Amino acid sequence: MQVFENGVVELEHVKLLEATNDEHGGVIVEMEEPMAPQAFATVLTASMLHWKHQGKRGVWIKLPINLVNLVETAVKAGFWYHHAEPNYLMLVYWIPETANTLPANASHRVGVGAIVLNAKRELLVVREKSGKFQAIGLWKIPTGIVDEGEDISKAAMREVKEETGIDTEFLEILAFRQSHKSFFGKSSLFFICMLRPLSFDIQKQEQEIEAAQWLPLDEYAAQPFVQKTQLFKFTTELCLAKINKSYTGFLRHPTTSIFGNRPGYLYFNSRDLNLSNCDD
């Protein structure tokens, strides 16, 4: 087998795309070097026949955005879109006659809200510079989106730091909400986190935050929009329950994955269940 620089291999005088096997009987092609669409069409046709002959199942082609000129060729060859990120498009094809068992694309966006209470029963709140909450002048808890690859707990601490300058320690997840059709049809998970403040002098972020303050919980709760909105009233109730020490959420514990290759956090009610050999 001869390997060329542009990601093409030659096997018994037929040029094929260089591919690696995945764990599910399929192959992955990561295109990197520029190629003319016609040349790509030829080598793709030969490669598909080769993979079919080998009994391969899913075929993945990852095209960086600078190879956008090859997208149409792949679609004309029967590929469809699987997912895209700013700098690449992933296309996929299913060779067998049976229904495909290809894994689905990411389906959920994940958000966090941070409850940060000081010893004076004051809640850390912000007023946003734009959006629906700005219009009604609402004092609300810091919120934000969990980045891909970011722990929920760390995202909550990061958002508080970014919006208010306050350093915090993550305590627990008090509740979460799942909803659908939030953004381009994707589903959404929103985690309400309890954090302990480690600093108290507010330095608000300029770009998105109009104002930030420690607001007495009674004043937060008395806002008309909080009064009439179930999810905001719920925030008040959670704050009161935490002040009374009568509520337990899910604490986090570091874990390894089943096959030991991917660390992560397990969240559960550890007042009710002590997990041996697993302290934070």
Place this chain on the structure above:
Amino acid sequence: MQVFENGVVELEHVKLLEATNDEHGGVIVEMEEPMAPQAFATVLTASMLHWKHQGKRGVWIKLPINLVNLVETAVKAGFWYHHAEPNYLMLVYWIPETANTLPANASHRVGVGAIVLNAKRELLVVREKSGKFQAIGLWKIPTGIVDEGEDISKAAMREVKEETGIDTEFLEILAFRQSHKSFFGKSSLFFICMLRPLSFDIQKQEQEIEAAQWLPLDEYAAQPFVQKTQLFKFTTELCLAKINKSYTGFLRHPTTSIFGNRPGYLYFNSRDLNLSNCDD
């Protein structure tokens, strides 16, 4: 303003793409009708100037897969990929000089595992036909992926029904785990759910399931792989804690969203906190 059939509008003798405003100062173009790439390039250039003049921010172009011939033109005009689903590609451009505040793509896949115990302390378990667990002959709880738009609780009931034929009622979420770099770099959330069986005669699914049975909890726990794997031992501990009635997870309560437009479920420890006016 004159509107043509192919999604082009004419404004003061300049042809523009038909667009709707989004809620964040941007515009959305949903291409539907075929167009030649050169014609698209011309009308896109004129449209971009028009939107910039209007002070628009983000520009979204949704291209169905049958209009794949226009992808290259959009990328050459400076657009990049935002996300893709099997039948369309979403491209985006940010007009202002400032850093973009475009919402991120979906970042997480969501999975469920179902703990179903009968009155004899037997756990509903399956053996899979392929994959890593098949190789070691593991009896494991039913698991699966939450579809976009599907409630976690319903996904758990659906997977149990599909894999074993058992009807169930959702009780609560006992714990969840977040991990990263799971699939094409996406993050993952896995929810362990407690369900009550409503039927008991197993009818296993043919395609993916080798065998299914009610297994005494002791025998489940005694499997060597369960013994040595933290996450599986944890499942045993959760089962025992539920049998002893000493553990409380998060129950679900239907909610409306903040602006009342999107229903969903709120999950929290409702032994510790009663949410008024919000019963399932």
